[in-house]
Structure formats: C-alpha cells, structure tokens
Amino acid sequence: xxxxxxxxxINYPYLFAVVLFIIxxxxxxxxxxxxxxxxxxxxxxSAIFIVFIAAGNIRGGAVPILDGGRADxxxxxxxxxxxxxxxxxxxxxxxxxxLALIIRLYKSYGTTSARRIAExxxxxxxxxxSHQS
Amino acid sequence: MHFTSADYWIMVLLLTLVIxxxxxxxxxxxxxxxxxxxxxxxIMALIWLLMNTPDLAITEAAAGICTTVLMMAVIxxxxxxxx
Amino acid sequence: MRIRKLLIIIVALLAAYGILVAVAELPPYGMAxxxxxxxxxxxxxxxxxxxxxxxxxxxxxxxDYRAYDTMFETIVLFTAALAVVITLKxxxxxxxx
Amino acid sequence: MRDFILKRVAVIILPLMSxxxxxxxxxxxxxxGGSFAGGIIVGLSFITYSTVYGLERGKVKLPERIxxxxxxxxxxxxxxxxxxxxxxxxxxxxxxxxxxxxxEPGSLTSGGLxxxxxIGVGIRVASTIITLFYAMGEEES
Numbered sequence: 001x002x003x004x005x006x007x008x009x010i011n012y013p014y015l016f017a018v019v020l021f022i023i024x025x026x027x028x029x030x031x032x033x034x035x036x037x038x039x040x041x042x043x044x045x046s047a048i049f050i051v052f053i054a055a056g057n058i059r060g061g062a063v064p065i066l067d068g069g070r071a072d073x074x075x076x077x078x079x080x081x082x083x084x085x086x087x088x089x090x091x092x093x094x095x096x097x098x099l100a101l102i103i104r105l106y107k108s109y110g111t112t113s114a115r116r117i118a119e120x121x122x123x124x125x126x127x128x129x130s131h132q133s
Numbered sequence: 134m135h136f137t138s139a140d141y142w143i144m145v146l147l148l149t150l151v152i153x154x155x156x157x158x159x160x161x162x163x164x165x166x167x168x169x170x171x172x173x174x175x176i177m178a179l180i181w182l183l184m185n186t187p188d189l190a191i192t193e194a195a196a197g198i199c200t201t202v203l204m205m206a207v208i209x210x211x212x213x214x215x216x
Numbered sequence: 217m218r219i220r221k222l223l224i225i226i227v228a229l230l231a232a233y234g235i236l237v238a239v240a241e242l243p244p245y246g247m248a249x250x251x252x253x254x255x256x257x258x259x260x261x262x263x264x265x266x267x268x269x270x271x272x273x274x275x276x277x278x279x280d281y282r283a284y285d286t287m288f289e290t291i292v293l294f295t296a297a298l299a300v301v302i303t304l305k306x307x308x309x310x311x312x313x
Numbered sequence: 314m315r316d317f318i319l320k321r322v323a324v325i326i327l328p329l330m331s332x333x334x335x336x337x338x339x340x341x342x343x344x345x346g347g348s349f350a351g352g353i354i355v356g357l358s359f360i361t362y363s364t365v366y367g368l369e370r371g372k373v374k375l376p377e378r379i380x381x382x383x384x385x386x387x388x389x390x391x392x393x394x395x396x397x398x399x400x401x402x403x404x405x406x407x408x409x410x411x412x413x414x415x416x417e418p419g420s421l422t423s424g425g426l427x428x429x430x431x432i433g434v435g436i437r438v439a440s441t442i443i444t445l446f447y448a449m450g451e452e453e454s
Contacts, residue, residue: 007240012140014239016147022232023154029224033215035163035208039170042200043154046177050147057184058253059137059246064185064273065345066265066418074248075273077257081186082277086289088189089349089438092196093296096445099207100300103449106211113216140246187345188274191337195353199442202360206450268408269415270342270424278347279427279434283406287391290434294388297441304448 013054021047032115034102038095045091049084056080139183146180161215163208171201316365323365330358338435342424348431352438359439360446368450377447380440387437394429 008015020043027040056077064078102112109117153173160166174197181190243250260273260281268276278286338351363371395406403410406426413425422428 004237004240008236010244011239011242012144013147013245014242015236016144016151018232018235018239019151020154021235022228023151023158025231026225026228027154027157029228030221031158031215033163035204036157036166036215038204039157039166042170043157043173046173049177050180053181053184053186053189054245055242055250055252057186057246058248059140061185061248063187063345064261066271066273075261076185077253078260078273078277079257080252081189082274082282084189085192085274085278085347085349086285088192088196089289090292092200093293095200096203096449097296097299097303099203099449100303103207103210104303111216112211116216186274188272188347188350191346192350192353195350195357199353199357202357203445203449206446210449265418268424268427269418270427271419272342272344272347275342275347275424275427275431279342279430280408283395283430286430286434287395287406290388290391290437293438293441294384297384297444300445300448304451 013050017047017050017054020044020050032113034105034112034114037114038098038102041098042091042095045087049087052080052084052087143180143183146176146183149176150180163213163215164205166215167201167204167208170204171197174198174200319365323361327358327362330361331355334358334435334439338431339421339428341431341435342427343419343421348435349438352435353442355435355439356442356446359443363446363450368447372447375443377444380444380447383440384437384444387433387440390433390437391430394426394433397426 024040024043024047027043028037031037031040056079058074058076061074061076064075064081067073105117106112109120111117150173153169153176156169157166160169174193178190178194178197181187181193243252260277264273264276265271268280270276270280334351334353334355334357336351337346337354338348341347341351359371359375362374398405398407398411401411403412408424408426409415411426415425416423
C-alpha cells in the first residue's frame, strides 16, 4: 500500500478536505452570483477546519474533558479544537460583513451578479472620462 | 492500520459533504442553496462529534444556523434568482 | 466565457493533484505517536486541572492559557458588528436626506 | 407573519431555548459547550421571537440602545477582569496567580476567572448576533 491511493485512503480526512477545498475554489471562481461566492468561501473555510481537527484526533482516544481517576486514558490534542473555535467565530464575522456589503451593492446597482456590477462600473467610468476630456 | 466503525461513519458523512457542496454548483435558486448550506453545517457538526470534539460540534451547529438565518434574511431583501 | 470556466476547472484539478501528493506524505491519521501530540499538548492535559481548576481542557485553553487570543477575538466580533451597522445605517440616512 | 400555530409553538419553545443557552454558558467549564455556543443560542431565541412576532415587537422587547450598551460593556468587562490581576501584582488576565478561588473541580463555581469571563463573552456574543439580525432583517429602510 505504498502507492498514492493507498496513502490517501489511510489519510482519508485530508483527501476529502482537499476535495472540498477545490470545490469551494471552483464555486468562487466560476459562479457570478455574490451569494454563491460567499457560500464557496464558507466551504473553503470548513475544509481548513477539517484538516486541523483531523490532525489533532486520535483513533479511539477520549474527549478532552477530564473524567476523574482513570490514569490510562488517551486524550486527544485539545489545542487544534481551541484554535478552530476562534476560527468559527471569525468566519461568522466575515460572513456577516460580506452580507452587509451585498445589501449595499444591491441597493446601489439593483443586482447581485458580480459580472453585471463590473459592467455597470465600467460604463460609469467610461462615461466620466469622456465627460472630463 | 485497521478502521473502526467510527471511521466508516466519518467517511459516509464526508462523502455527503462533498455531494452537498457539488450540488451548490448546480442549484439555481439561491434560497435552496442556502437551505443546503444549513444541512451542510449540521453534517459538519456530526463529523466533529465523531472526531471527539464536542465543544466544536455545539459551536458549529449554533454558528451554522446563525449564518443560515442571516443569509435568508438578506435573500428576502435582495433577489432570489441567480442570474 | 465558456473557455475561461474550462480553464479554471483544469487549473483547479492540477492544483488538487499537487495538494493531494503533498497531503499523502503527512503522518497517518489517528495515530497516538504523531508529531502533533508533543510536549505542548501533554502539558495542557496533565497540568490543566492544577493550574486552572476546570475539567474541560478546551475552555481552559481558550479562556485561561490563551486569554489574549479570546480578547482580540471578541474585538473582531465587535468590529464586525460595528462595520455592519455603519454600512447599513449610513445608506439609510443618505436616502432620507 | 401572522400564523396562529407558529405563535403558540414559539411561546412554548422560546423560554426553553433561552434557558438552554444560559445553561450552556454557565456550564462551559465542566461540560462540552462554551460561551460562544451559548451566546449564539441565546441570540437565536430572540431572533426567533422577532421572526414570529415581527421586528417591531422584537425591538420594543429589546431596544437597540440596550443592545449597544451590553455590547460595549461586555467588551469592557473582559478588560476589567484582566486588570484585577494587575492590581493584585500579577500579569494581565492571570487566574491562579491573581488569587482567584479555584474551587472544587467539576462544580459550577470552579475555575475562578474563567466562569466570570465566560459569562461576559456569552452575553456580548448574544447581543452581537441580535444586532446583526436587526441590521439585516429590516424590511425597507
């Protein structure tokens, strides 16, 4: 089992995390709608979370909450979950601010499509430059 | 290297995540996409419960629902169709 | 536009192959002797009860060992709420006046 | 939204949601959960109220002025709790060195500074979530 596929089956959470990350990238890059781009960013973030949590996990280990006397318990690493707790809250803040910007853009341009917003901006800029000269 | 039953459950749930995120590419109605996103974060909470981090599971379930609710509120203010 | 999307997908798949080759060389998932479980996590697991008095180690790390981190995290959330309110309320005032 | 069934169900569910959120906040140091998750659950209960009964009645119940105060003083609470350590001659935000009583492990009053910080963070996360919903859920500005 020294081939690439064999190693990837052993490391299956990383495999799925990479697939999720690439799907998120494709959603961000190929969809025009701003909501779809936001959802893609959220998917990419969750792929990063999966990598960190899988790195700290132990197969058959115990939850990092002390249970008294038993001395032979193998606890999992509590550090990645504490770091990712911060990451989740930051992701909620980023999503909220992006949603506010989407509302603002919709009020100004009347659409949530990034391509049409860019076209409108180009027209306005062209009009301004011709007006000045 | 032997897999336990928790490993197989994590594999099934991760496969469901991949299917949900692939469906995000093809859904045209934004409201449906946001509902699928809520399901996505719920499955993610289940995965973290199986990966021995219940703190993160509770936080992810709450934060995912919060994000979904905010996105729905914004969708009802803007347009629902993806152009 | 169609060629651009096709190009994006091809480049993304190439990047996926590169990342997968790198990811396959990581230490095997779920083993107790991985290099992640070093002296730092051992110290948190063994000393958390004596030094902080709580049984949930994640809370001990978040609110005691790395309390500065949590402080600036709450400031991040505060700043996000501030930015949202400013972005939405300013536009309302401009439309009124 | 003027649905009869929604209103009656909300009356039954809302107190339980709030109590569960405060339970998660207060027990964050002895069981899974924590201040962030509990704060978001408390915030979601008020969001449910203002979704079912209308945003105007929600704003009457919990005005934006109170939310702003809670948000600002929740952030300040963290700093004040840290300065207690400096007054006692220990580093900023120190727990055991500053002489907080750690209590018996596993009980609700254990942890000293940790449970105090957790309550502050939870309440301010709840108010932030409600503020975000009020800002985004307004129908027509």
